[in-house]
Amino acid sequence: MNWIYGLMDTLLPFEFLSHDFTKNAFLAILLVAPTFGILGTMVVSNRMAFFSDSLGHSIFAGIAIGILLGFKDPLLALVGFSITFAILISVLKNKTGGATTTTISIVTSLVVALGISFLSSGIGGGFSRYSSYMIGDILSITSSDLLSLLAVLVIVMVFWWFLYNRLLLLSIHTHLALSRGVRAYLLELSFMALIAVVVAISIQWIGLFIINSFLVIPASAARNLSRNVRQYHLFSILITFTAGISGLVLSFYWNASTGAVIVLITGVFYFLSLLVKNRRS
Amino acid sequence: MDTGKEAVMANKSCGLCCTKVKGITVTQGKAVILNDVSFHIHCGQVTAIVGPNGSGKTTLLKAMLGIIKHQGKLNFLDAKGKHTGKPVIGYVPQNMSLDRSSPVTVTDLFLSSTGRAPVFLFQTDRERARVREYLSVVKADHLAERRLGQLSGGEMQRVLLALALIPAPDLLLLDEPVSALDDAGIRLFYSIVAGLRNSFDLAIVIVSHDLDMVAEYANTVVLLDGKVIESGPPSEVFLTESFIRYFGKHQAKGC
Numbered sequence: 001m002n003w004i005y006g007l008m009d010t011l012l013p014f015e016f017l018s019h020d021f022t023k024n025a026f027l028a029i030l031l032v033a034p035t036f037g038i039l040g041t042m043v044v045s046n047r048m049a050f051f052s053d054s055l056g057h058s059i060f061a062g063i064a065i066g067i068l069l070g071f072k073d074p075l076l077a078l079v080g081f082s083i084t085f086a087i088l089i090s091v092l093k094n095k096t097g098g099a100t101t102t103t104i105s106i107v108t109s110l111v112v113a114l115g116i117s118f119l120s121s122g123i124g125g126g127f128s129r130y131s132s133y134m135i136g137d138i139l140s141i142t143s144s145d146l147l148s149l150l151a152v153l154v155i156v157m158v159f160w161w162f163l164y165n166r167l168l169l170l171s172i173h174t175h176l177a178l179s180r181g182v183r184a185y186l187l188e189l190s191f192m193a194l195i196a197v198v199v200a201i202s203i204q205w206i207g208l209f210i211i212n213s214f215l216v217i218p219a220s221a222a223r224n225l226s227r228n229v230r231q232y233h234l235f236s237i238l239i240t241f242t243a244g245i246s247g248l249v250l251s252f253y254w255n256a257s258t259g260a261v262i263v264l265i266t267g268v269f270y271f272l273s274l275l276v277k278n279r280r281s
Numbered sequence: 282m283d284t285g286k287e288a289v290m291a292n293k294s295c296g297l298c299c300t301k302v303k304g305i306t307v308t309q310g311k312a313v314i315l316n317d318v319s320f321h322i323h324c325g326q327v328t329a330i331v332g333p334n335g336s337g338k339t340t341l342l343k344a345m346l347g348i349i350k351h352q353g354k355l356n357f358l359d360a361k362g363k364h365t366g367k368p369v370i371g372y373v374p375q376n377m378s379l380d381r382s383s384p385v386t387v388t389d390l391f392l393s394s395t396g397r398a399p400v401f402l403f404q405t406d407r408e409r410a411r412v413r414e415y416l417s418v419v420k421a422d423h424l425a426e427r428r429l430g431q432l433s434g435g436e437m438q439r440v441l442l443a444l445a446l447i448p449a450p451d452l453l454l455l456d457e458p459v460s461a462l463d464d465a466g467i468r469l470f471y472s473i474v475a476g477l478r479n480s481f482d483l484a485i486v487i488v489s490h491d492l493d494m495v496a497e498y499a500n501t502v503v504l505l506d507g508k509v510i511e512s513g514p515p516s517e518v519f520l521t522e523s524f525i526r527y528f529g530k531h532q533a534k535g536c
């Protein structure tokens with residue numbers, strides 16, 4: 001780790017990067033930007049913003065279950081619960097057909113309410129202890145936490161490498177994909193589980209609001225700018241990255257919540273992309 | 282516009298391989314959508330499936346593709362009469378409802394379906410040239426870099442047709458490919474399909490509402506309404522009582 005800090009001091013001799021915690025936050029954004037930029041393209045194409053949002057909210061129930069089962073580290077319970085929740089949603093989606101959004105939103109509300117009831121009661125020790133899951137605290141990230149973000153990025157890249165083509169075909173047309181041998185249900189389930197893992201692992205530092213904005217806003221902006229899937233990925237990652245770094249720097253000088261500033265900057269990118277899109281058409 | 286038919290007369294490979302559709306039955310809950318549907322499909326021939334709305338035409342194609350639950354099976358026999366198991370099937374779905382803002386190009390679609398390399402990273406010039414080659418079969422090579430959302434209905438159908446030809450299918454299933462097209466588009470599409478029948482060694486099954494085109498291009502017509510009502514050459518089927526009951530009197534040209 002020290003040589004990375006040393007390298008950063010040489011390459012990026014800026015004042016705000018002189019502390020270890022800002023260096024860590026900077027590295028975290030380097031890892032998170034491609035993860036979310038990549039995943040976001042498919043979340044937006046498949047109109048899954050609703051799902052990732054549900055998933056984020058459900059983590060309160062995950063933490064509660066972790067505490068009830070006596071887990072020391074909430075992360076394991078979180079990951080396990082998120083995957084279970086993703087599977088539950090996907091089963092509901094397939095069984096209910098038309099009434100999807102309503103059913104999912106009812107189930108989500110109940111799960112969230114359950115989680116918050118537990119956490120705010122004596123068992124959880126008061127909800128305020130868990131508010132960092134809402135907006136995240138990227139400046140508190142440690143170097144060992146960075147390793148888990150790196151692991152997440154690697155998992156996403158391996159998944160994308162092997163399954164992206166099939167995922168794309170599935171998002172274009174289900175029956176066409178089926179006719180070409182794509183196992184739609186299994187693939188969709190794995191993609192949802194992947195998002196579940198990513199959300200569960202990164203939510204402590206990135207926060208619920210920022211996770212969903214990171215998944216949805218940069219990719220939506222990229223969608224307005226791109227003419228093919230390669231540009232779509234490139235723009236999505238670049239916007240996530242630029243918003244992340246500039247948000248980190250600005251929030252440091254303004255003394256504001258990093259996550260919130262990052263989200264605002266992605267918003268600026270989104271409106272700029274709308275202008276570009278309107279000018280083109 | 283009789284070139285297709287003349288060519289099929291001259292087509293020597295026609296009719297040598299055969300796919301037998303055997304007893305396809307599809308039920309949804311208690312409703313029987315398809316009941317014991319059987320017919321034969323020969324290569325070098327166009328088999329048209331006609332029938333009223335809700336008669337199970339699309340369901341039949343999906344059962345043949347094996348993407349919905351069904352009973353019954355496809356038996357594919359190659360030109361030597363050897364049983365070769367499952368045929369390779371190309372499929373052109375009914376009108377695609379697409380998000381018009383989707384940043385996916387025709388090339389992206391092709392490479393994601395046919396290539397191994399992840400399309401968001403690698404697309405070599407050689408692969409791109411190959412896609413244009415595939416597209417030229419359906420006179421659509423100029424659409425390679427177009428976004429799917431920018432294509433007209435007819436262009437989309439031709440692109441999907443080209444895609445259905447990779448890998449080279451034994452059986453090509455077209456689901457109401459022309460329902461959203463104008464007359465010129467329909468003509469172009471059918472002339473391309475007729476061309477395929479002659480230049481590729483494959484059998485074509487087409488679900489169609491356009492009886493004029495069926496009369497002109499189909500070798501066999503299957504009248505479907507939950508089960509096979511009639512089947513045979515258009516000239517015969519078009520004259521049967523049940524056909525007239527469904528569609529009224531219709532002129533079958535020649536055949």
